Amino acid sequence: MTEETSYFWLNCGYNRWNHNEPLVGQTTLFESGAQFNPSQGFRAFKQAKVGDQVIFYQVQMNTGLLGYGEITSVQTGAQNKIRVHFELKAQLNPLTADYLKRSELLEFRMSNMKETLFNQITEEEFNLIVSLGTGAVKVPRYFFISEEDTFEPNQTYTLFTHTYNGIKRNGYHFYTQLEQGDKLVFYNKKMDQSVVGIGEVTQHIHEKSPIAGRTNSTAIEVLYEHHITPLTLSTLNKHPKLKNLYFLQENAKQAIASLSQTQYEAIKELSENNGVKPQFESVHKDSNMPVQDDDVKPFILLVVEPGDEGLKAAENLLHKTNANPVITSGHPDFTEDMLYGKYLPNESGAMYFREGFITDLMPRTDRSYLVIDNFNRINPDVFQTFINVLEGYEVTMPRYNKHGNMIKWSRQKDSFYHFNPNWHIVGITYESLNEIKQRYSEQFLKYTRIVKVNQDNQNL
Numbered sequence: 001m002t003e004e005t006s007y008f009w010l011n012c013g014y015n016r017w018n019h020n021e022p023l024v025g026q027t028t029l030f031e032s033g034a035q036f037n038p039s040q041g042f043r044a045f046k047q048a049k050v051g052d053q054v055i056f057y058q059v060q061m062n063t064g065l066l067g068y069g070e071i072t073s074v075q076t077g078a079q080n081k082i083r084v085h086f087e088l089k090a091q092l093n094p095l096t097a098d099y100l101k102r103s104e105l106l107e108f109r110m111s112n113m114k115e116t117l118f119n120q121i122t123e124e125e126f127n128l129i130v131s132l133g134t135g136a137v138k139v140p141r142y143f144f145i146s147e148e149d150t151f152e153p154n155q156t157y158t159l160f161t162h163t164y165n166g167i168k169r170n171g172y173h174f175y176t177q178l179e180q181g182d183k184l185v186f187y188n189k190k191m192d193q194s195v196v197g198i199g200e201v202t203q204h205i206h207e208k209s210p211i212a213g214r215t216n217s218t219a220i221e222v223l224y225e226h227h228i229t230p231l232t233l234s235t236l237n238k239h240p241k242l243k244n245l246y247f248l249q250e251n252a253k254q255a256i257a258s259l260s261q262t263q264y265e266a267i268k269e270l271s272e273n274n275g276v277k278p279q280f281e282s283v284h285k286d287s288n289m290p291v292q293d294d295d296v297k298p299f300i301l302l303v304v305e306p307g308d309e310g311l312k313a314a315e316n317l318l319h320k321t322n323a324n325p326v327i328t329s330g331h332p333d334f335t336e337d338m339l340y341g342k343y344l345p346n347e348s349g350a351m352y353f354r355e356g357f358i359t360d361l362m363p364r365t366d367r368s369y370l371v372i373d374n375f376n377r378i379n380p381d382v383f384q385t386f387i388n389v390l391e392g393y394e395v396t397m398p399r400y401n402k403h404g405n406m407i408k409w410s411r412q413k414d415s416f417y418h419f420n421p422n423w424h425i426v427g428i429t430y431e432s433l434n435e436i437k438q439r440y441s442e443q444f445l446k447y448t449r450i451v452k453v454n455q456d457n458q459n460l
Contacts, residue, residue, distance in 0.1 A: 006052045007126040008044060008071075009119045010086065014060040017088070023067060027087045030118075044118045045082050048074055054086055055121070055129050057097070062206060064094030065133045068126075092133025096204060099179040102139040103128060103365070104418055138181050139365050140200075142264035143174060144247055144257040146187045151224035156202055158219050166215030169255035171247075177258075178220055179204050185259065185267055186224065193250065194230035195267060199223050228271040241266040261422065265321070296390065299383075299448040300426045301375070301436065310428035313453045314371050318426065323367040325426070328357065330378040340385060340397065353399055358386055358425075363418040375427030380440055385409075389419065390447050 016028050030045070048071050056066040066088065073085035100106045105128055113119045121129075131137040151157060161175040162168055169175075178201045186197040203221035211217045233250060237243045247257040259267075302317060304310040311327065318325055341356040361368040372378070388395050394410040401407050407416040429436065436450065 003049065003051075005123070006047060006049070007121050007123050008048065008052060008054045009057060009113065009121050010054050011057050011059045011117050012066065014058060017066070023088050023091055025088070027072065027085055029083060029085050031081070031083045044120050045084060047120065048082075048084055048118075050074055053126055055126060056086070056088055058094075062094060064096050064204075065092040065129070066094070067091040068130055068133070092130065093135060093180055095133055095180060098177075099139070099204075100129065100132065102141070102179075103132070104413070135181070137365055140182050141177070141179070142183045142259040142261055143178065143185070144187060144254070144259050145184050145199075145222070146189065146247075146255050148188060148190050150188075151186065151197060151199075153197075153224060153226045156221060156223050158208070159222055160214070160216075161205060161218045161220065162214075162216040164214055171254045171256040174256040174258055175205050175218075175220060183264060184222060185264060191230065192232055194232050195228070195236065195271075196230050197224055197227050198268065199225045228268070231267065231270055235270065236267065239266050239270060296421045297447050297449045298386075298390070298421075298424050299444070300424050301448055301450045302426055302428045303433065303436070303450060303452040304428055304430055305453070306430045308453070310373055310430070311371070314373075314426050314428055317451065318369060318371075321367065321369075323369045323424075325371045326357070326361055326368050327371045327373065330372050330374040330376070330427075332377055332379070334378045334382060336382045336385065339382060341399065343399075359417050362420050362423045364420075364423075367423075369424045369426055371426045371428070373428045374430070376429040376431045376435075376439070378427075380444055383444065387443060387447065391443070 010030075012028070017023055017026055050071055050073060052071045053068065054070060055068050058064060058066050067090050069087045069089040071084060072087045073083070075083040077083070097110050101110045106125060109121060109125055128137065132139070145159070147159065149157075160169075161172060180201055180203060182201040184199045184201065185195055186199060187193075187195050199222050201220060202223050205218060205220050208217040208219050233248055236248050237245075241263055242248060245257075245263075246252060247254040300317075302310065302314055304313050314325065337356060339356040339358045341354055341359050343351045344354050346352050357370050361370055385395055385397075389409055389411060392411060394408050394412070394415075396406050397409050397416070399407050399416075401416070409415055409417050411419045431439065433450070433452075437445075440448070
């Protein structure tokens with residue numbers, strides 16, 4: 001019987017690898033005794049075996065992920081001496097531990113590495129780290145950058161975090177939070193005090209070689225992706241999500257500030273729709289429609305005329321959000337199991353839990369929105385469990401954890417399923433507004449945004 005693969009995290013010094021040669025294929029040896037003591041991971045080393053998978057993390061010089069690989073040899077000798085050979089199989093983007101902590105799954109692990117050298121991790125954690133390190137999964141933050149230089153699209157630039165005299169620029173602590181892949185909005189006060197472009201961080205804060213005329217050469221690297229339709233401060237302050245922000249005032253001297261994802265998307269949407277009639281319009285709820293102050297509205301009902309291509313309309317709606325639509329079709333037999341999962345037998349007869357659409361897609365960080373065509377054919381009651389979670393209740397689910405207890409689902413941080421307030425179910429319905437008001441409860445509608453396709457601007 002094949003032994004189960006174990007997964008580990010290995011902290012490496014800079015000199016552990018030859019950085020003048022390609023890292024892929026290189027091997028390194030760790031030996032017990034002089035190189036590490038029990039507090040550095042001796043217990044984990046005793047569990048290591050050939051074929052186990054390893055994340056390599058550099059802790060000196062430019063700290064961050066190096067890559068992943070496997071254990072190729074384990075030798076034990078007298079006095080419990082252990083020799084372990086590692087091979088680096090693939091490189092990863094140099095994400096720091098602080099970046100990995102942005103994932104709720106990894107936050108606890110990164111903060112509780114008990115050993116300074118070698119730590120065991122789970123397969124799920126290993127796979128997520130690899131996905132983050134390859135860019136398949138991203139957990140970016142969003143920032144406002146104020147610069148007076150003129151940037152060109154698709155060009156990389158060095159931005160210094162101090163003035164020529166070595167004084168920290170306003171908002172300096174945000175520079176220390178930047179990680180590779182973070183999204184940037186560029187503002188230039190010399191260009192009519194306007195937001196002018198979009199970009200992202202390509203290298204987090206680091207020390208460059210001394211530069212003549214500069215007392216401090218600490219910098220970040222950024223990619224200026226493209227220009228956007230310029231938006232003045234007065235235009236930005238008219239948006240309900242952007243008005244009165246301290247760094248969007250005429251007398252602000254902030255070089256960098258943090259944005260929420262909602263604020264970042266609002267700036268992009270303002271630029272994209274400047275002077276252009278939107279293809280979609282939100283339906284204003286009348287006195288017969290429930291109103292909810294809470295911004296959490298995971299349901300989007302896309303109202304389409306019978307005979308029109310609803311999926312095409314949904315595709316156009318989601319295009320601006322860079323969402324990854326997961327498409328299915330509604331029918332009268334659409335059950336709760338399809339939303340929340342169920343236990344099924346595998347080929348050997350053992351039971352495993354197959355996630356449903358909501359429990360599988362909602363915790364993801366890649367905007368995997370659920371799109372349901374013919375949403376009006378589904379019994380709305382199947383969504384009641386999800387709505388109870390939205391209402392703030394802790395719901396017990398028919399799934400068991402490793403301790404044999406039924407799992408809990410809620411909006412709290414320690415919920416088994418991560419609650420993502422920015423995730424959406426897009427339901428394509430061919431009903432009229434009056435039919436919608438009659439079909440769905442007030443409780444359902446208060447977590448719903450109704451969007452109607454403009455027939456005079458429908459490019460189908």
